[in-house]
Amino acid sequence: MSSVQQITRLPETASQTGGPYVHIGLAPQQAGFEIFERNFGNVLGAPQTPGERIVVEGRVLDGSGTPMRDVLIEIWQADADGHYAHPADPRSSAFRGWGRSGADFETGVYRFDTIKPGPVPGRGGRMQAPHIAFVLFARGINVGLHTRMYFSDEKVANDADPVLTSIEWEVRRHTLIGHREQRDGDIVYRFDIRVQAPDPAQETVFFDV
Amino acid sequence: MPTDPFGDFVQRDPSLHPPAYAPGYKTSVLRSPKNALISIQQTLTERTAPQFRADELGPLDADLIRNFAKDGMPIGERIVVHGFVKDEFGRPVRNALVEVWQANASGRYRHRKDQYIGALDPNFGGCGRMLTDADGHYAYRTIKPGPYPWRNRINEWRPSHIHYSICGDGWAQRLITQMYFEGDPLIATCPIVRTIPSDEQIRGLVALQDVANFIEMDSRCYRFDIVLRGRRATWFEH
Numbered sequence: 001m002s003s004v005q006q007i008t009r010l011p012e013t014a015s016q017t018g019g020p021y022v023h024i025g026l027a028p029q030q031a032g033f034e035i036f037e038r039n040f041g042n043v044l045g046a047p048q049t050p051g052e053r054i055v056v057e058g059r060v061l062d063g064s065g066t067p068m069r070d071v072l073i074e075i076w077q078a079d080a081d082g083h084y085a086h087p088a089d090p091r092s093s094a095f096r097g098w099g100r101s102g103a104d105f106e107t108g109v110y111r112f113d114t115i116k117p118g119p120v121p122g123r124g125g126r127m128q129a130p131h132i133a134f135v136l137f138a139r140g141i142n143v144g145l146h147t148r149m150y151f152s153d154e155k156v157a158n159d160a161d162p163v164l165t166s167i168e169w170e171v172r173r174h175t176l177i178g179h180r181e182q183r184d185g186d187i188v189y190r191f192d193i194r195v196q197a198p199d200p201a202q203e204t205v206f207f208d209v
Numbered sequence: 210m211p212t213d214p215f216g217d218f219v220q221r222d223p224s225l226h227p228p229a230y231a232p233g234y235k236t237s238v239l240r241s242p243k244n245a246l247i248s249i250q251q252t253l254t255e256r257t258a259p260q261f262r263a264d265e266l267g268p269l270d271a272d273l274i275r276n277f278a279k280d281g282m283p284i285g286e287r288i289v290v291h292g293f294v295k296d297e298f299g300r301p302v303r304n305a306l307v308e309v310w311q312a313n314a315s316g317r318y319r320h321r322k323d324q325y326i327g328a329l330d331p332n333f334g335g336c337g338r339m340l341t342d343a344d345g346h347y348a349y350r351t352i353k354p355g356p357y358p359w360r361n362r363i364n365e366w367r368p369s370h371i372h373y374s375i376c377g378d379g380w381a382q383r384l385i386t387q388m389y390f391e392g393d394p395l396i397a398t399c400p401i402v403r404t405i406p407s408d409e410q411i412r413g414l415v416a417l418q419d420v421a422n423f424i425e426m427d428s429r430c431y432r433f434d435i436v437l438r439g440r441r442a443t444w445f446e447h
Contacts, residue, residue, distance in 0.1 A: 009219075009297045010436045014410040015226045016387040017234075017401060018372065021320040025310025025336045025372055032321035035277055035334045037267045063239035070322070076259065076380050086257035088215030098259035105322070122252050133254050137374075137385050140236030142227035142404050144385055148254075163249050172244075195240055208221065208246035209255045209381045 015144065018137035022072045023102050026137075030102045042101035044077070044114035049095050051080030051115030055188045056149065056178060059108045060136060063196030067108025071138040074100040075112055082118030082130075116151065116187075122162045129157035129164065132178075136193065146207045149178045149191045163207075171201040212298075217251045218381045218438040219297060227404030234400045235361055255381045256440075261306045263340055270338050273309075273351035277319075277334030283352050284330055285314025287428040290388070290416065291348035294341045294375060296439035301345025305437075306376040309349060310336040316357030316367075325357055350428065356395055368395035368402070375435060382437040389415045390431065 023031040029039055045051070056075070060068045078084050079095040086092060097117075101110045114132075122128040129150055136145040150158050158164055158177070167173050178189035197203035229241035249255075269276040274283060290309075294302040312318045312335065315327035319335050333352060341347045354369045370387045377383070389396050396402055396415065405411050413436075422430035 009439070010295065010299060011225050011410065011413065012221065012297060012438055013384060013386055013413055013436045014405045015384060016372075016405075016414070017237075018374070018385045019387075021310065021318045021323060022372070022385075024318060024320050024334075025308045025338075025374055028334070028336055031319065033277075033319055033334060035336060036270060036338075038265050063241075063243075066239075068240065074383075076254070076257075078254075084253060084257040086215075086260060088257050089253065096259055120253055123250055128252060128254070131254070133380055135380075135383055138240065140234070140238075140240035142229055142231060142234070142237060142241075144383060145229075145242070163252070166249060167247055196242055200244055203242055203244050205244070206242050206246050208223075208248040209251060 015142060017139060017142050018072060020070050020139040022070070022137055026072055026100055027102050040100055042099050042112045044097065044099045044112065045095050049079070049115055052187065053113070054116050055111060055113055055186050056132065056191055057109055057111040057188060058191040058193060060103060060110070060193045060195060063198070067103065068138055068195065069103050069105050069108045071103045071110070071136055072100060073103075073110050074098065074135050075114070075132050077114065077132040078117040078120045080115055080118050082120045084120075119157060126162050127157075129154050129161035131161070134193070136195070141195075145195065146209050147193065147204055148176055148207070149189070150176050151189065152177050152179045167205055169201070172203075172205050175202070175204040212440055213443045214440070215256055216440045216443055217256065218379055219441045220248070221438060224406060225410055227406070231404040234404050237404070251381060256379050258376060258378055258380045258382065261304065261340060261376070266338060266340065271349040273333070273335065273337045273349060276337060278332045281332050283313065283333035285352035285355075287350070288353050289348060289350050289422065289424065289428050289430045290371065290433055291346065291419075291422070291430070292433040292435065294345045294347065294377070294435045294437060296437050298439040300439065301341070301343070302377050302437055303341055303343055303345060305341045305345070305378070306338065307341065307347045308336070308338040308374040309371050311351065311354040311371040312357055314352050314355050316355035327355065327357060353390070361400055365400065366395050368393040368399050373435070375437065377437045379438070379440070384435070384437060387414060388433045391415055391417050
């Protein structure tokens with residue numbers, strides 16, 4: 001028991017699963033009803049937002065390889081110049097950089113329409129490669145799972161990224177790369193997430209942030 | 210001691226939270242990573258988070274009794290739920306987005322995938338949202354949710370609960386949890402509650418009756434405070 005800490009610190013509230021009906025609270029239209037005038041969704045930015053338009057999509061797979069069709073994903077990212085819309089960033093952006101998407105109940109595919117972020121300052125003056133932070137909530141997930149997606153066309157920056165290169169097992173780093181492809185005129189990054197996999201090299205890296 | 214308003218968050222103490230793999234809650238078995246989480250030094254990505262404005266929310270968003278009412282009021286016990294969102298050092302978390310969702314008084318969710326026999330209430334949606342004020346305070350009005358059976362073991366029943374999602378000021382603070390009600394006998398046996406490793410942490414999820422804030426001839430009141438991770442002190446300039 002950490003009785004000393006309890007004198008000076010309040011314990012963080014315990015996490016619980018979002019459950020199968022997380023959409024009611026976070027994406028009620030997907031649950032099947034209209035209630036709010038304004039809804040938070042999976043389209044980030046406006047037509048005038050500077051940057052390259054991209055689609056990020058994929059599936060989240062459980063330990064049997066079955067798509068998790070009830071998963072809800074949120075993403076957080078910088079703008080095309082690498083700035084976050086937050087007061088901690090001195091050149092705070094007009095681009096909010098946040099969205100949420102529930103996987104399709106039939107196909108299990110999630111999707112975000114966003115812009116490609118720029119490189120972001122890291123610790124000690126080192127730059128981070130462009131990346132998008134992900135957090136996953138679902139039935140059976142007791143504490144939201146944090147991961148990151150990097151971009152397959154940023155190999156040089158990825159190879160120097162302080163977070164990616166801090167992953168001791170090089171064979172696991174590929175699990176954080178979204179793969180760029182062209183589809184019907186769209187730039188699509190395909191990013192499948194394996195919450196559990198028999199082969200440790202195939203299970204997506206999740207972070208204790 | 211000085212605190213950088215945008216500095217690192219203290220590392221999360223995993224003993225306060227359920228493990229990913231908690232076989233009493235069967236769905237977690239195939240949905241838990243086998244590898245350990247990789248601990249990273251926080252960057253701007255983890256120290257920042259989306260900002261929300263009051264004008265993005267509607268005037269009834271925090272009133273679950275009225276925000277889906279069609280031709281009358283929802284059936285069930287009227288309650289007010291309120292509390293403070295604080296960090297680990299007791300500082301208020303201002304402008305946090307608090308989103309709540311729940312079953313109706315019959316234990317039925319308004320969700321296309323919920324097949325429970327309990328009746329839907331035409332006047333109850335079951336979700337609400339609000340921003341904390343300058344003191345970190347939030348409040349909403351709703352109907353007390355009913356318990357319901359679910360598929361885990363046979364005759365497993367969830368205690369009455371309200372789901373919470375909280376977006377604080379840093380991505381590292383992001384939290385989803387559930388609030389329970391004082392005195393509910395189902396809390397002690399619920400496999401989802403029991404994923405939490407300590408009784409003290411379970412008590413932290415149980416809202417207490419706040420008799421002083423009952424509304425006469427109208428509603429009971431429950432108090433539920435939430436603690437998010439706090440930013441660490443900076444001992445030395447670097």
